[in-house]
Amino acid sequence: MFTFFALAARGQLLILLLFPFISSAQIVKEVKFPYQADIIACEVLYEYQADVLIYVTDKKYELRDDNCFWLFTQKSYEADFTMYFTSYQYQADLKVYYVDQKYKARWKNKKKENILK
DSSP states (O other): OHHHHHHHHHTHHHHHHHHHHHHOOOEEEEOSSGGGOSEEEEEOSSGGGOSEEEEEOSOGGGOOTTSOEEEEOSOGGGOSEEEEEESOGGGOSEEEEEESSGGGOEESOGGGGGGGO
16 A cells, blocks of 8 residues: 555556556557658558568557558658558568458468557
């Protein structure tokens, strides 16, 4: 109990309470040039080619901790990361395939999960 009040007095409690929200990166801002991006991605034509299957939503409350639900924004201050989309798979850090059903969204390449963290 004492630790709680000590952290609250120093303003550190707020940081601890917000940490789960800070760690998830799901709000995406698309940029026009690769040097502006945190991640370079390539949209692939087939599910088997993808590192991650993404469900795009327009509702913040639907975002999940596994980073497979994305919300695109035009505002830089809202974005958790910026992304440049290339047409070439060999240039991409991440290959994405968009799914139309929520239950299909998942990581296919577990080694790449840390890219969005």
